[in-house]
Amino acid sequence: MSDGLDITHGGAIAVDPEALRAVATAMGRAAPRFADAATAIRTAHSFIVGTPNLSAQVDTVALWASGDRADVLHEECQTASANTLLMADVYELVELRAQLAASAIHDTAQAFAIDARIAQLEASDPRVNEMEQWLLAGWRDKRFEGLSEQLYLGPSALTGGSPLYLGAALALAARVAATGTGRLAPNATLSGSGGPVSVTPVKTGTQIAPPTSLAEALRRFPTAPDAQLKVERYTMPSGSNRFVLYAKGTQMSVDPKEPFDMTSNLELYTGQESASYAATVAALETAGAQAGDEVHVYAHSQSAMNAAYLSSQSEFDVTVQVTAGSPVHPTVGEDQLLIELRHTDDAVSSLAGGGSPGGTGSPDSLVVTRDGDPFDVLFPSHMMEGYTETAEMVDASGDVRLEAWLDKARELDEAVAIESTEYVARRE
Known part of the structure; x- marks a missing residue:
């Protein structure tokens, strides 16, 4: 980048x-x-x-x-x-x-x-x-800057497994931008049911402290084999709990039991509940989250769509939403801090149609974009490594609006206990 x-x-x-x-x-x-x-x-x-x-x-x-x-x-x-x-x-x-x-x-x-x-x-x-x-x-003019420089985007489910080249990516971005499909209305909801699913804890540990930078937060995603979700539970002095969710994006697997697959991508993008959304809710509930509990979400790609719907339709109180390469642009209330990391040469992010011309979320909400690189091939602009690098740049930018996010993270320093659990989700 x-x-x-x-x-x-x-x-x-x-x-x-x-x-x-x-x-x-x-x-x-x-x-x-x-x-x-x-x-x-x-x-x-x-x-x-x-x-x-x-x-x-x-x-x-x-x-x-x-x-x-x-x-x-x-x-x-x-x-x-x-x-x-x-x-x-x-x-x-x-x-x-x-x-x-x-x-x-x-x-x-x-x-x-x-x-x-x-x-x-x-x-x-x-x-x-x-x-x-x-x-x-x-x-x-700036929404898709750099996308035209992507020469080869690799095999795509959108084209039946055939290579997705520049022309198809540009046509898709332009068509979506015109229709506004990727821009979610306020209080958007999913139809149908994505279950049944199961979530199995595969790794549990004790965190020392909440993340102190956006880049650190993006590095806290699950590391256990096959784990797609990670939930940190912060027990506050009052006895209440707050939760931080880290959710991976699409998993390139042919296993029909993998809930974070292209089927879930297409379901979420067309407004249907996916198995990955059901699994995300199940992981939070398994970690002890209840209706009204405060949740911070960090999500990449497909999970960014799940994050959008968690904030608009779930019973959890999603106060912080940080997404990387999201295919949708949510409309959230002024009481929610929304930070979107987007690469203008990322064809997946382009599915959001460039977002809304108006701001959304609290006054301290941010949309962060970076321009493309003419030597990007094989879809690197969508990978988590590039977005983590972008987060590092935001951390170093000195933007005063980042203080609102830091304040929310610092509140978790008051916790008397922190437990971290990674989960493997499966379709049943």
């Missing part, structure tokens, strides 16, 4: 609009101080020039120039504040349209309120609509 890293709030949204408005307000408050400084400098200049023998001791030319510079800073600060407010309006407009497009608002009164706010934003400045279109155009 290349080193280009892009961290946004999601889709075309770089940061939360309210965060932008806070910055704009701070700059607006600072602007008058530069005007005051310019006035004070010129007052001092007049005093010095008007005082006999004093001007010879002061560089009055430089002093006057500093007053001019303060005036320039006053103008620049005012302009930056106004432009930042304008960009916040554009981001909010994109978010509001995305909410309506995703049918996020079912209440008529709320829908009217959103329509009214959209009209207000559009009327506030003639540039808002134009900038919205410019923003969305740039986002659309």
Whole structure:
């Protein structure tokens, strides 16, 4: 993978609009101080020039120039504040349209309120609509950057085991992007039943502490032979339990009892409950998770789809969802922290259709993307190793929004006991 890293709030949204408005307000408050400084400098200049023998001791030319510079800073600060407010309006407009497009608002009164706010934003400045279109155009161009450089993607179940080449990958990504199939509506649910399944604990240990970085979390996936799932149970001082789930992606196996197979992939992507989803729920329940218990999920590929539905339809309280190479883009509430790692040259991630142009999740939620590498072959952009490398880059980025995730992880430091169990899931 290349080193280009892009961290946004999601889709075309770089940061939360309210965060932008806070910055704009701070700059607006600072602007008058530069005007005051310019006035004070010129007052001092007049005093010095008007005082006999004093001007010879002061560089009055430089002093006057500093007053001019303060005036320039006053103008620049005012302009930056106004432009930042304008960009916040554009981001909010994109978010509001995305909410309506995703049918996020079912209440008529709320829908009217959103329509009214959209009209207000559009009327506030003639540039808002134009900038919205410019923003969305740039986002659309970047969604699949690098995918065209993937020359050979290897055998694929989508093509009956035949090699999947560039043309098929691009056509698939374009068609999905147009239909929005990979973008899940709020409170999305699966139909049918993926069972019966069994989950067998194959490795149990005691963790020392919760993960302290995204990369460390992605390295905690199951290591026991054939294990697809790992659950850490944190017993808190109150006696309550919190759980952290690590779930592998598709397992390339011809064993009909393997629940994390291509059959489950296709079922999940078309909105049907898969054996892998049933197994994921069973593993959490076997580890002791009950309705209402807080769960953090780290998932790759197929399991990222399971994570999306765990947060939207299960009885667990999924407060953190970190996914790598997900074929879908979930719509989650503002009380959930969502971090999506996506490689723009990953054909599996492209099934999400580039995600939604509006942000989703808490204001600290992140969508992290990296550009492609022209020498990528045999599907490496989808592999966990590449996504772990991307996580390392996020950890090193210094992005302040990562503090929200770190705070959630640090809460687990209060646990009085930590137990880790890996599970092998099977179709029955």
